[in-house]
Amino acid sequence: MTSRNLNEDDRLxxxxxxxxxLEGTTxxxxxxxxxxxxxxxxxxxxxxxxxxxxARWVRDADFTVYMPSLFGRDGAMPAAAEGAAVFQRACVSxxxxxxxxxxxxxxxxxxxxxxxxxxxxxxxxxxxxIGMCFTGNFALTMMLEPSVLAPVLxxxxxxxxxxxxIEIAPEDAAAVRARLEREDLTVLAYRFxxxxxxxxxxxxxxxxxxxxxxxxxxxxxxxxxPDVPPFFARHVTSPHSVVTVHLxxxxxxxxxxxxxxxxxxxxxxxxxxxx
Numbered sequence: 357m358t359s360r361n362l363n364e365d366d367r368l369x370x371x372x373x374x375x376x377x378l379e380g381t382t383x384x385x386x387x388x389x390x391x392x393x394x395x396x397x398x399x400x401x402x403x404x405x406x407x408x409x410x411a412r413w414v415r416d417a418d419f420t421v422y423m424p425s426l427f428g429r430d431g432a433m434p435a436a437a438e439g440a441a442v443f444q445r446a447c448v449s450x451x452x453x454x455x456x457x458x459x460x461x462x463x464x465x466x467x468x469x470x471x472x473x474x475x476x477x478x479x480x481x482x483x484x485x486i487g488m489c490f491t492g493n494f495a496l497t498m499m500l501e502p503s504v505l506a507p508v509l510x511x512x513x514x515x516x517x518x519x520x521x522i523e524i525a526p527e528d529a530a531a532v533r534a535r536l537e538r539e540d541l542t543v544l545a546y547r548f549x550x551x552x553x554x555x556x557x558x559x560x561x562x563x564x565x566x567x568x569x570x571x572x573x574x575x576x577x578x579x580x581x582p583d584v585p586p587f588f589a590r591h592v593t594s595p596h597s598v599v600t601v602h603l604x605x606x607x608x609x610x611x612x613x614x615x616x617x618x619x620x621x622x623x624x625x626x627x628x629x630x631x
Contacts, residue, residue: 363585366405366431370412371423378469385470386423386430389415392480392626395422395471395498399489399510399597400446401439401587402428406600407488410615417619419626420478422470426451426463426491434601439587446490447516453523454490454516460497460524461514467494468501475503482506484622488600489513492554493523496543496562499532506625508618509545509562510598513553520557522565529565536569543570544621546614548595548602550577573617579610 360366371386386403388411396411398404403423408431411421427449428442447454451463471483482505485495492512498504514523522529536542543566547554562570580595580602588601595602599618603611 360405360409362405362409363433364405365433366403366408368403368408368431371408371421376424376470376473378473379466381466383466384425384430386411386425387421388412389418389420391418391420391478392483392622392628393422393471393474393478394419394484394486394506394622394626395424395467395474395495397424397467397485397487397491397494398426398428399491399600400427401434401442402426402432403430404432404434404585404600406585406597406603410599410603413615413619414622417623419484419622420474422474424467424470434585434587436586436590440591443490443591452490452514454514458521458524458526460528461494464494464497468498468504471498471501471504480626480628482626484508484626486510486618487512489553489597496532497524497528499535499541499543500528505539505541506622507543508621509543511547511551511554511596512545512558512562516553519555520561522558522561524565526565533566533569536566541569541625544618545570545572546575546598546618547572548575548577548580548598550594551596552594553592553596573614575610575614579604581611 484506486508487494495507
């Protein structure tokens, strides 16, 4: 993969920018690669150069990346003021449930429809999905869509006002757990130990809801990259973004091990059947 400057806007020129209408709503989805589909859902404040780098790693692991534009300016380097404005708009948007536990954000219905479409277009056993931060829990709710086989939750941060809350309705969580057990599937989840947006209470709530099917990884704060964009320096002052901003791109680093585990998880779940 070509090395890029993460401190300037990413033109995303190696992605196809597709307007896709589902559930009566049109969103731009950035698509690249070949092979089974993986839905990459951005963290706050949008599809940054760091999020795009992760999507390219997924693409280069022989997957077709579908990266929907959910908020923010696509490709923008996270500036402090612009990022804060994006965050504030998302918190009051009808598409998200930023401050409500035990509810699923309405946008997950659109994302489930995207997973169905991606599976139809790419084939294979099913679809992978990864959410980060604001979208962190979305991959779990998307398990209500049968095509989604490989859900990954990176620092799920909603609801913002309840550290022990999870952003999914209890009946949906029960349906997801039943499916995980019935189909012998698991959920991978990642957070930093000192993350103030995704605390230990939230992972404990996930474990209580999903049992042994919830596989968590907690990274030490010392594994986080201290060199972060202005939005994170001002508004996200604890280690937070495991596979994007706080990832240290050096062999042997815990964040690189997390990235590689996620890619291996997608490969294991989405590899075509031998026959």
